[in-house]
Amino acid sequence: MLPEFNLKRPLTLNEALSEYAAGSYKIIAGGTDMIVEMRKEKSIDFDILDISGIPKLKSIKKEGGKIIIGALSTFSDVFKNEIVQKEVPLLKEAVRNAGSLQIRNRGTIGGNICNASPAADSVPPLVALDAEVNLVSTKGQRTVKLDEFITRPYATNIKEGEILKSITFSPPVCTGYHFYKLGRREALAISRMNVAVMLNIKGGVIEDAVISPGSVMPFVGRVTEAEELLEGNKPSKELFEKAGLKVSGIMIKESGIRWSTEYKKPVIKEMVSRALNFAAGTEK
Amino acid sequence: MEKLKINFKLNGKQIRVECEPAKTLLDLIRDDLGLKGVKRGCEIGECGACTVIMNGEIVNSCMVLAPQVEGSDITTIEGLTSDESLHPIQTAFMEKGAVQCGFCIPGMILSAKVLLDNKPSPSGSEIRTAIAGNLCRCTGYKQIVDAIKYAAQLMKNE
Numbered sequence: 001m002l003p004e005f006n007l008k009r010p011l012t013l014n015e016a017l018s019e020y021a022a023g024s025y026k027i028i029a030g031g032t033d034m035i036v037e038m039r040k041e042k043s044i045d046f047d048i049l050d051i052s053g054i055p056k057l058k059s060i061k062k063e064g065g066k067i068i069i070g071a072l073s074t075f076s077d078v079f080k081n082e083i084v085q086k087e088v089p090l091l092k093e094a095v096r097n098a099g100s101l102q103i104r105n106r107g108t109i110g111g112n113i114c115n116a117s118p119a120a121d122s123v124p125p126l127v128a129l130d131a132e133v134n135l136v137s138t139k140g141q142r143t144v145k146l147d148e149f150i151t152r153p154y155a156t157n158i159k160e161g162e163i164l165k166s167i168t169f170s171p172p173v174c175t176g177y178h179f180y181k182l183g184r185r186e187a188l189a190i191s192r193m194n195v196a197v198m199l200n201i202k203g204g205v206i207e208d209a210v211i212s213p214g215s216v217m218p219f220v221g222r223v224t225e226a227e228e229l230l231e232g233n234k235p236s237k238e239l240f241e242k243a244g245l246k247v248s249g250i251m252i253k254e255s256g257i258r259w260s261t262e263y264k265k266p267v268i269k270e271m272v273s274r275a276l277n278f279a280a281g282t283e284k
Numbered sequence: 285m286e287k288l289k290i291n292f293k294l295n296g297k298q299i300r301v302e303c304e305p306a307k308t309l310l311d312l313i314r315d316d317l318g319l320k321g322v323k324r325g326c327e328i329g330e331c332g333a334c335t336v337i338m339n340g341e342i343v344n345s346c347m348v349l350a351p352q353v354e355g356s357d358i359t360t361i362e363g364l365t366s367d368e369s370l371h372p373i374q375t376a377f378m379e380k381g382a383v384q385c386g387f388c389i390p391g392m393i394l395s396a397k398v399l400l401d402n403k404p405s406p407s408g409s410e411i412r413t414a415i416a417g418n419l420c421r422c423t424g425y426k427q428i429v430d431a432i433k434y435a436a437q438l439m440k441n442e
Contacts, residue, residue, distance in 0.1 A: 005305060006305060007305030035346070036347070053355075100418075101414065102335060102347075105341040106343050106348065
């Protein structure tokens, strides 16, 4: 058994928001992170607001040229969705190997973002896509850029009473993309490091480059210094190696020397360089 | 703590229970409802021994709160057939020697069932992906993959 708590299960967003504002709750959706965390405790000093029964938060749609993913969409929902498959294959690839099928069937994109684990598989591609999160409370709504929403590992700037409703982004303009995940094994692995990249190559020249690593920096966000190194140049293995080296250097600058640095330093360089090669088609 | 009334379908039968919110679906099925085919393993979503089918998809029942199954359709290994007969996947597992200690088998078979329901002729790699969330520490998986391939044939001949 888990530690004791009371549970409320609202069926509409409005009901959830007023209940959330009135009590001392933590929100549960898919539960794949929350239940593991609660199991570690002997007792907890909060109740549980289960939002998994709110159908409105579970849709994936395109409106006004933007893709809107409801916070309760599971990894499986995203993976199987036609809009995602057609317009954002990068995101599809990133969620493909998150956890196991059992976990992908329950774990939600909203939960993945709000838990803010540095190893979250959906975050680097969504940051690469310049995604925004839409938050609601009884007091109103606000929209925040995802890379500003997650402030540091396991922390967001979500305010009291706010619920993450959806994630919005424009379909990317790119000629190639890649999500590189490095785990300790093939199945059921939590990302040790990952990186999402997108390239837009026109007339043999890289017009736009996006490099968004996960579990590498103490914050989520793109590595613009490495992206600038690529833009305006012709794609080549040597260039991509330079970009990898840049990311590796910035990682050390931002995170400092840690016990894992000796390993991470050459590996992130190689991961970035390979991902860029895949995205450019210079490696298959 | 305040008990909650939960209505859901378990192995084809509509049921109504009252339970504490801090129970997981695993606790509810095994301890309250006495279906011991659902195994309690790691309880952190890594081993898949507690796998059940929820609305046509496999889930780890250790990571679902009992109240979250309100209105759902749950199938456990006990519900695979309506009588005492074996499901073709069970037959295939026995004939191919895919069962050793047996602890992972209920979950493994349910994962195989959802796979075969959606994909009647899966490739080896599709089978391995489908059971990636179910750990087996005895067989080394080869016999299990063979059994699922064989089950696909049996189900087609039915």
